[in-house]
Structures are given as structure tokens and as C-alpha cells.
Amino acid sequence: MISRDFNSSNFVQQLKEDYRFIRGWIKNPAAVGAVKPTSEVTARHMAGLLPIETGLPVLELGPGTGVITKQILNRGLPSEKLVSVEYSPAFYNHLVEQFPGVNFVNGDAFNLAETLKHVEFDTYAGVIGAVPLLNVSMPRRISMIDQCLEMIMPNGPFIQISYGPKPPVEAVPGKFTVEKSGRIYRNFPPAGIWIYRRDVQ
Numbered sequence: 401m402i403s404r405d406f407n408s409s410n411f412v413q414q415l416k417e418d419y420r421f422i423r424g425w426i427k428n429p430a431a432v433g434a435v436k437p438t439s440e441v442t443a444r445h446m447a448g449l450l451p452i453e454t455g456l457p458v459l460e461l462g463p464g465t466g467v468i469t470k471q472i473l474n475r476g477l478p479s480e481k482l483v484s485v486e487y488s489p490a491f492y493n494h495l496v497e498q499f500p501g502v503n504f505v506n507g508d509a510f511n512l513a514e515t516l517k518h519v520e521f522d523t524y525a526g527v528i529g530a531v532p533l534l535n536v537s538m539p540r541r542i543s544m545i546d547q548c549l550e551m552i553m554p555n556g557p558f559i560q561i562s563y564g565p566k567p568p569v570e571a572v573p574g575k576f577t578v579e580k581s582g583r584i585y586r587n588f589p590p591a592g593i594w595i596y597r598r599d600v601q
Contacts, residue, residue, distance in 0.1 A: 438591070456524055458481065469499055485512070523553055529544075552598075568594070
């Protein structure tokens, strides 16, 4: 017997998202970094940390199938104020179809100066990242955080999901701080949410 709470259309949609995500992971596991899309609970938590009320645009890195993208827009951010960088052409094409009006860029999140050179915005309320930082070297991790914090308003957050027990990059005095926003166990695998901010002394 099927529960009254069971929504077949949502279930089918989730299966499609999982299948699309796993295909992307098989093609390039280092670029995807997980074997399942971010859960809706995790995405909602991350989007809730963004200071949408500032009126500034938001930068998203590594949207994948768009789970976090959807929650950012659900916060009330106009689609034209969301810039989202996706490395995978397959995911990028899917996202453009799913979220009309969002400024999707098919490019490298580790080289934002080049990737965003045609984007009109230069200051963001915050950055929300789902790129697999643990799959790259520490200098590249630090470089990405530095690049992002340079584009964020004063004290604005760079919100990063990671699957290790520690932050993907520890705080660097004089550069940036890091704090844990929580660990989401309703995510597979369980996810830690970390917030980086410029260390202003």
C-alpha cells in the first residue's frame, strides 16, 4: 500500500536527478566529488545562510543538477541576480533549461577571473560553493577561497559544503576565518557546512 504522503512525481524527479548526477560522476568523479546530489535539506540550510536582503547578486559554484540553485531562488533572489559557474557541459545544458534567467557560466571555478570576465557583476552578497575542494591541492583550495572573498561584500560569507570531518581549509590568520555552520546527517554522505570570511584585523 502506498502512503498518502508519497508523491510519485517528486519520486520520479528525484530518480532522474540521481541518474543524471551519477552519470556525471562516472564521467568525471574528481570534478563532481560525491556520488549523490546534495539533499534538499542541505541545500535549504546553505541557501538560508546567504544575506539575500542586501540586494546584491549571489555567486554559486558547482551547481550540479541545481538542487542548491533552486533553494537560492526560493529565498527570493531574482534569477537575474544569480551567477552560477558549472564545469560540466552536460550539467550546464541541463541547468540552462531548468532555470531560465539565471546567469549560468560553463567554466572553471578555480579560475574565476577568466570564467567571470563577461559577467557584469563585481561585488556579491555571498558565494555558495559545492565544488569538491578535497579533490584538489591545498594551494588551489586557498586560492579559490581568496578569489571568492575578494568578490564578496565586507564580512560577506563564502559558504562551502564538504564531506570531511574538518574544514577543507583551516583558517589562515590575516587572510580568512572559518566557522562550522553544522553537519547535515540527512545528506549522503553526511555533509559539513563551513563559512569563510575575510579576516579583518
